[in-house]
Amino acid sequence: MKKNFTTQELVIHLTLKCPLNCSHCCVEADINQSESLDKTKVLNSILACQDIPSINKVSFTGGDPFVAKEILLAGIKQASQLGLNTAVVTSAFWAKTKNRAVKTLQPFIDAGLSEIMLSYDDAHAAYLDEHYIVNAFQAAVNNGVEVKINVVREPDDLIDKNHMEQLLNPRGRYNSLLKISETAVNSTGRAKQDESESTRRQRAQADQVYRGPCTSVLRHISAQSNGQWVPCCGVIKPPAALEMGNLGSHELGEVLSQAHEDPVLQWLAYEGPVEIMKQITAGTEQPMEDEDFDGICHACDQLFNNPSNQTLLDKALPDKLTSLKLQHAIYGIIGLNSSQPPPQPTTQQFDHD
Numbered sequence: 001m002k003k004n005f006t007t008q009e010l011v012i013h014l015t016l017k018c019p020l021n022c023s024h025c026c027v028e029a030d031i032n033q034s035e036s037l038d039k040t041k042v043l044n045s046i047l048a049c050q051d052i053p054s055i056n057k058v059s060f061t062g063g064d065p066f067v068a069k070e071i072l073l074a075g076i077k078q079a080s081q082l083g084l085n086t087a088v089v090t091s092a093f094w095a096k097t098k099n100r101a102v103k104t105l106q107p108f109i110d111a112g113l114s115e116i117m118l119s120y121d122d123a124h125a126a127y128l129d130e131h132y133i134v135n136a137f138q139a140a141v142n143n144g145v146e147v148k149i150n151v152v153r154e155p156d157d158l159i160d161k162n163h164m165e166q167l168l169n170p171r172g173r174y175n176s177l178l179k180i181s182e183t184a185v186n187s188t189g190r191a192k193q194d195e196s197e198s199t200r201r202q203r204a205q206a207d208q209v210y211r212g213p214c215t216s217v218l219r220h221i222s223a224q225s226n227g228q229w230v231p232c233c234g235v236i237k238p239p240a241a242l243e244m245g246n247l248g249s250h251e252l253g254e255v256l257s258q259a260h261e262d263p264v265l266q267w268l269a270y271e272g273p274v275e276i277m278k279q280i281t282a283g284t285e286q287p288m289e290d291e292d293f294d295g296i297c298h299a300c301d302q303l304f305n306n307p308s309n310q311t312l313l314d315k316a317l318p319d320k321l322t323s324l325k326l327q328h329a330i331y332g333i334i335g336l337n338s339s340q341p342p343p344q345p346t347t348q349q350f351d352h353d
Ligand code: SF4
Pocket: 214, 215, 216, 217, 232, 233, 234, 235, 236, 268, 273, 296, 297, 300, 301, 347
């Protein structure tokens, strides 16, 4: 039976493998990782979207999906045949020359690829010269494929949105096909390893830090490379508390039904993880403030990966239920619970391969 939800996009984390080893990588991808989804799981998760009319897009991320080119191509073909938009997130490590960029991208364009998201910033520049991005960008726009560039910035980084605009679109010729955004590094994954107190403070003071409601939870559903469904774009290594069942044994419709009834996920969607952390720690010996977080995924990581915060959450939830029901009803009346394009990304990833 077809069911409708707020969920508009399936995000497939194809593999954790990546030829790069960026210092801010929230999923800790590198060339030695082996965790990947097989072709059957990828194709079945896309087929399952047929029963969920609100889903209109399938995105592929990782790691870098281009290390699993054959499965990526099969996935894009299948999604396009079902009438779904498609996007892939990549560092463009495969675009060393113009010719190689065109040759690599062409089969995906022929299969129906609608959008490519290129990740570039100081952390990526440690591994790839910017001509890789220029080659990939040209190969895409010359075929009418939309390009999004996401720049993930540490406070003192040199590469920013203006730099990418000057590099790719100095005369505004590609305004209809190019979107460039900047996000702040969240202290998750590799970005939190060896993090000094001063780095943590600087990150929390960055202009781009976002601490509001999560615009991904319940709007995205991700198929993780470990074979689990997660009810958001899944840009932190999925804590057990966010996993909603195995791809092979849990139907997508059931997973989404369960997710939309979950008061913790509603709390994340309506008020956000920073607000949750502040509310559950108020009155404890260490109440948390906005400045303790450099982004919503950082707050989520602390909420779900710290057992004492889980205990505080369980304790606070019963008193929160009435307010959540009220918010659910209000958002339903004004239309925020219906299928509509989600606001701009507020997370470091999945606009990051
Ligand atoms: S804040 Fe980040 S980790 Fe948490 S639900 Fe939203 S996207 Fe997922």
